[in-house]
Amino acid sequence: MSPLLQRLTWPVLGGMLTMMSFNLVDTFFISLLGTAQLAAISFTFPVTFLLISLAIGLSIGTSAVIAKALGAGLADTAKEDSLAALWLGAALVSVLALIIAFYLEPLFSLLGATDTTLPFIREYMLIWLAGSVLLVTPMIGNAILRAAGETKIPSLVMASGGLVNAVLDPILIFGLGPVPAMGMQGAALATVFSWLTGFIFIIYWLAVKRGLLDRFYLPLSLALPIWRRILHIGMPAAVANMLTPIAMAILMVIIASYGPEAVAALGVGMRLESIACLVVLALSMTLPPVVGQNFGAGLLGRVQQAYFTACHFVLKWQAGVFLLLALLAYPIAALFTQDQQVATYIRYFIWSLPLSYGLQGVIILTNSSFNALHLPAKAMILSLVRFFVCYIPLAWLGAKIAGVPGLFIGAMVGNLLTASLAYYWFKQVIQRYQ
Template identity: 90%
Template structure:
């Protein structure tokens, strides 16, 4: 594909790459920081209920993230399709794509949630949950699953806005939802004031109400303020045509994202052999990871629209520059994050538990895995860039290699050699190997286009 000059006022096509990524990413980062911080508060309040409840919420991560991964994959497909259409100047097509994407996501997430609810007990017993923790898991999961359709609509709506270069509103949606969740958590978990003490059910209910807030806000913004949804339904043939284009990217992206909770499930099952203390520590570590990798996650949302729009306009030099700029930045940023976490390991562990064994495992986690978060960022950005280039199969292969050739086998080997700390170190080495492959592969792919 040859380089094409496009004279347009679209800032995604002509603003200098580094300032553009900064301008798009900071609002997303702010919203995600608020959301993830409140999610960490959620874990903190649940930890006050006891180690069994903390272990229970840790067991739910792989399962809940499976459903979230489907929504993420569909949002990736939505963003790629809409951004390419906008880059090519096809605004009417982008509107139809938006309507079809919202319906597709709602239908698929509802079907998956029903399937998980039906198989709940055997699924969590397979993950290593005991009968004692299963009681708390049921309390949390049935409410969480019932409200899951309220989660997917804001996610797809945010993807639509980001595809158009709008990042402030999606950030406000994330932040507002996180704030509602944080305020309701103590009220509904412990029964403060007129509220009943609902324990794990209260935590799930607070989450669902926060999703409802985002659901109402994003639909209002898409229909009334931005007028991106000018109708409810489309002709069936048009629905199916758009769904096929979204699913072409969205399903491999969703499958690749679902490998993350599958790997987490395997990791959880492996670590469950070391006791509920190790599982509780892993749950805390995964929540810490979501905070520590916020910049990477924010860039993974803002980099794809830049790549897709410039790809649609034929500006491959800007595509390459955007990818390398983002990767080099996250390597430096995450090195600083690791140093900060390593220095604060003792107070962080003490914040989440009074159990000395759990605290020890949390410190093992902090001193190992975050060292590779910069390289993990390279993997994530490469995956999102492949999807933005409409190459979902390559993103899928990269995810398979990461988890099932590097991450899980090396974590297993590390556990055999050195127990829980060895498991964390093995997973870290897996990130190093996969990042090297990802960076080299993207360079080869983009050179073939030029």
Template identity: 70%
Template sequence: MSFNLVDTFFISLLGTQQLAAISFTFPVTFTLISLAIGLSIGTSAVTAKALGSGQTDNARNDSLGALWLSVLLVSLLALLCYWLLDPIFLLLGATPDILGYIREYMVIWLAGSMLLVTPMIGNAILRAAGETKIPSLVMASSGVVNAVLDPILIFGIGPIPAMGMTGAAIATVVSWLAGFIFILYWLKVKRGLISHWLMPWTLFISVSRKILHIGLPAAGANMLTPLAMAVLTAIMATYGPEAVAAFGVGARLESLACLVILALSMTLPPVISQNFGAGQFARVRDAYQLCCRFVLIWQAVLYGILALLAYPIAAVFTDNPQVATYLRWFIWIMPLAYGLQGIIILTNSSFNALHLPAKAVVLSVFRLFICYVPLAWLGGVLLGVVGVFIGCIIANVLTAATAYFWYQRVLLRFA
């Protein structure tokens, strides 16, 4: 998430049009990231259950198959996005002048996407094996590399020319490359979670089916989020590029504000899957409830901090008064429901960990297309940009209550 936020900050220094351009890219980039997240969820659930059942060789096969499967699927999706680049962003409401900036960023970003997915899947394998420090180190180090390279490549220094949006994309891809090399080394040499690089085709198909049974619905559920974001971006585009720019910055701030939730959504599933494999359903229930209570308290504290810092945060990202006004309203309203959003995310990941991916998909559809988008649209009709934010809040309240009580009923069937 720091990649997106750092890119957004430095690109915002180029101007409002460039900031709007990077904001338009969010639904598309997050679509590929969502596919990778879904595959990592399937990888984590399958590998953790195998390890919890004492099937180490099966876990190694699952790990290798997951890496190859993720590279194949993400590369295909990236190629499709490249072919449809202009139609996608024109449909989202990008103007021709902004589209030029979008192309500068997205062509390179898509070309390097394979280097992003491998560390994500590798980190999921390590977490499934109980290793959390190395995944943190890999992602943090890559984020630092990106932050160092961004200003150098965007604005230029010495013999390095200023490359603008193109420089931001190159910085991101280079930082992914560093994570790509390190994670493969750690999996193969340090942890022995991969015993070889190739596998028989029949075994690859068998492993892929297991992972896709959970990973494909999980990826589909995750990819609904950028689809909904695309609709919301199109709604924002009706209020002008300033609204799009503010919404794009707010979405990236939201990703950063929800880091703890996202961390729990990645570390809770291996705990649930391992105890699911061992038949310890009381621990499954306790872990879920503990995480839900924690995110409500954590996000309430975080809201207070964000609300107090709304003015300086807006000033960091823009000197356009209209963009700053929209962004402050985003900060004052949207984080009110981040704790409830956390319950939704944790419930989704917990369903996947119990090998019930269809329920996670249903919950995502309910949240995004029965509650989130319709209520945001209605709020916009009634109250403009601020009304869109209020509609999102109401949607999270309704969905969080539904998610929590539904999960409790599912657990009663296992107990």
């Protein structure tokens, strides 16, 4: 990886690693409650990630708008943009959370949840949704800081929230002293308290330390044009990101027919994936500025070099990650469950899908590079092809042929086909510019 990409990526990676590690700890403590609870938290992943995807898209739009204002020396405009972005994120996430809460039981029944898991899902999700506005504010606040050239503080915000979650999880789930055991509700409360930590941290830093917030109210006449600019960039990115939880939901419906053990194993696998692909996710945040700046300067050779260097690096890195996970498959499965069927499914997951995480990284980096080249339609098409032409159909076919192991192998082959298309397509696009 190039020195520039290393310098930009490591601060982001540090914060993400801490946050994702503590999320894995969250899954571990819930797994101690039982297979039904572990299956319940697995069902929540596609729905919670839907809200997170909306927040990510708004963050992308926010960063672009504020970076442009600051680059033009318009400090007051950047302050108005920051405040408008925070209110927009809070409003949209709150509306989506209310809709999900209203249709909670039919939605999760559609995903395959049963009378055994639905009560646990309800306990967790109602608290999670109520606190979701505290999630979006730090995410958009971090985007504001990155647009202002600050990379370390966003990482600290993510890390501090993850630490609070990890400390509170065992206390609120199992009880300690005067604190009663709250089970799934305790896990959700620990998450909300971690968001509250990030919320306080980011508002303080934006308002006091960086002076990017000097008031907390913006007239609607000023806010509306700012919202339009943010949504013009942010909504295509949000929609593209939302394809991932939609695909996860379809995968959940397919695997739910194999029982709660298979659902629980998929939930553990998804959390492992979030850790295993951290370098890819960090690069997907730091590669676009490099691609975009060199593209704007007409330095297409550097665009190619940055993209190919990043892709080759993630292929090698993820190969090493796969070998490590494969060697540790038995102890990892034993860490999360005593149920032998769940453990077997977890091992099937580890021995198949992570083999394609390097290829998945190529897809993600290609998408982020297309966005940096102002080609969001191509990024959208690639995402649609990945999930609904390759990944989901081949996972379904694999499940029909060989059950749960076949589902994981089919998804892996889907990543292979899409990565090959993505790599070839990016080369063709760059050649047309030259």
